[in-house]
Amino acid sequence: MKMKTSKCALKARIVLALGLTMLMTLAMLANLAPPVRAEYRPHPSNIEARRWFQDAKFGLFVHWGTYSVLGDGEWVMNNRKIPIAAYDRLPAQFNPTEFDAKEWVALAKATGMKYITITSKHHDGFAMFDSKVSDWDIIDRTPYKKDVLKMLADECRAAGIKLFFYHSHLDWHHPDYFPRGRTGLDSGRANKGEWSKYLDYMDAQLKELLTNYGEIGGIWFDGWWDRPDADWRLEQTYKLIHDLQPQALVGNNHHRRPFAGEDFQMFEKDLPGKNTAGFSGDSVIGDLPLETCETMNNSWGFNINDRKFKSTRELIHYLVRAAGHNANFLLNVGPMPNGQIQPEFVTQLREMGQWLEKNGEAIYGTRGGPVTPRGWGVTTRKGNTVYVHVLDWADEAIALPRLAQRVKSARYLKDGSKADFIEHEYGLLLKIPSRVIDEHDTIIALELVQ
Numbered sequence: 291m292k293m294k295t296s297k298c299a300l301k302a303r304i305v306l307a308l309g310l311t312m313l314m315t316l317a318m319l320a321n322l323a324p325p326v327r328a329e330y331r332p333h334p335s336n337i338e339a340r341r342w343f344q345d346a347k348f349g350l351f352v353h354w355g356t357y358s359v360l361g362d363g364e365w366v367m368n369n370r371k372i373p374i375a376a377y378d379r380l381p382a383q384f385n386p387t388e389f390d391a392k393e394w395v396a397l398a399k400a401t402g403m404k405y406i407t408i409t410s411k412h413h414d415g416f417a418m419f420d421s422k423v424s425d426w427d428i429i430d431r432t433p434y435k436k437d438v439l440k441m442l443a444d445e446c447r448a449a450g451i452k453l454f455f456y457h458s459h460l461d462w463h464h465p466d467y468f469p470r471g472r473t474g475l476d477s478g479r480a481n482k483g484e485w486s487k488y489l490d491y492m493d494a495q496l497k498e499l500l501t502n503y504g505e506i507g508g509i510w511f512d513g514w515w516d517r518p519d520a521d522w523r524l525e526q527t528y529k530l531i532h533d534l535q536p537q538a539l540v541g542n543n544h545h546r547r548p549f550a551g552e553d554f555q556m557f558e559k560d561l562p563g564k565n566t567a568g569f570s571g572d573s574v575i576g577d578l579p580l581e582t583c584e585t586m587n588n589s590w591g592f593n594i595n596d597r598k599f600k601s602t603r604e605l606i607h608y609l610v611r612a613a614g615h616n617a618n619f620l621l622n623v624g625p626m627p628n629g630q631i632q633p634e635f636v637t638q639l640r641e642m643g644q645w646l647e648k649n650g651e652a653i654y655g656t657r658g659g660p661v662t663p664r665g666w667g668v669t670t671r672k673g674n675t676v677y678v679h680v681l682d683w684a685d686e687a688i689a690l691p692r693l694a695q696r697v698k699s700a701r702y703l704k705d706g707s708k709a710d711f712i713e714h715e716y717g718l719l720l721k722i723p724s725r726v727i728d729e730h731d732t733i734i735a736l737e738l739v740q
């Protein structure tokens with residue numbers, strides 16, 4: 291009996307010990323596991339906005355700020371090692387009396403663009419809007435004293451154009467942007483500061499942008515790469531944005547796979563999956579709407595001496611190839627300090643608009659087509675219509691791989707006439723008579739059998 295009870299007691303102790311060990315292990319594991327991120331569930335209005343974004347396909351990027359006064363691009367403070375004490379003189383020279391928000395919006399519309407993404411704050415930290423949390427802004431430091439983002443927001447709303455705000459995480463001016471990162475090391479700031487204070491400041495300005503300009507399209511972040519190992523509190527910042535405006539699309543130009551809480555993914559100076567410009571080496575295409583951004587010459591901010599203009603053909607090809615890669619095209623201008631967009635850009639943007647007026651059906655509302663991008667061109671798709679974009683091909687016929695669905699009919703977009711094609715088990719042969727060739731993009735629309 292005594293033996294029996296001691297055996298039971300032993301068993302009970304073993305079970306208890308085992309139970310305790312398991313509990314402790316679970317607790318330990320819970321500690322080890324990264325904090326359970328609240329799963330980001332985009333609001334239905336955000337999903338709808340993503341669909342709008344993918345249909346829109348084409349936007350105007352605007353890099354504009356006090357740096358425009360020096361006409362040497364938006365990195366002039368860093369590149370010329372200009373300390374804050376000197377750089378602080380620039381805003382007094384910034385007086386864009388020729389700025390006309392209506393004219394900018396009208397140009398974007400005439401170009402066939404559906405949204406504008408403008409720098410609310412670039413790396414020099416200067417706010418192109420009326421900020422109550424800093425006097426380093428266009429109201430307090432320039433003779434112009436007007437909120438250009440407000441003027442633009444009003445005109446965009448009136449014209450049915452969505453407005454996005456580019457916002458730099460990186461800040462070469464704020465004393466609490468500390469520890470410093472890879473850039474802005476010659477600003478002359480004291481070697482101290484409180485990182486959390488800087489992040490609070492950034493969130494406070496984002497709150498202003500999400501509160502004072504009506505409904506906005508979203509936020510285009512940049513500069514994370516200056517301190518890739520820092521704790522940027524992105525989850526908190528993204529939640530702030532989505533709490534204030536659930537439909538607002540958040541994108542971050544960190545050149546990595548999208549982070550939780552983001553709504554679209556951008557690629558800089560490259561089509562998704564490519565890395566000719568060197569920004570996308572660590573990037574991985576996620577499952578979010580995609581966007582490629584590019585300059586019209588070689589500069590984002592106004593550069594008085596940059597004459598390396600891309601041709602209108604190159605720009606149209608970029609837009610079409612982006613669409614073939616299931617991505618939007620965000621094309622940049624760097625306005626002059628007086629507020630005008632230089633004439634070379636205006637001419638080319640209008641030419642793109644004329645082309646889109648005739649060929650827009652093969653771009654707007656489409657997604658990347660069934661035939662993946664090729665040297666000769668790309669395909670886009672909208673419902674049961676596949677658009678074959680022949681960008682670079684010299685022959686009178688072109689062979690495509692077999693499509694999953696048979697082709698019911700085909701037409702040349704140039705004149706709407708019936709297009710000749712042969713469907714064979716090896717693929718699809720399309721005839722391209724010289725009369726339908728377009729100087730930029732010869733498009734054949736295929737109606738597929740449903």
Ligand code: FHN
Pocket residue numbers: 364365512513543558569583590
């Ligand atoms: O440093 C910026 C640059 O000034 C510009 O804003 C581009 C736009 O995509 N992004 C950064 C360079 O990667």
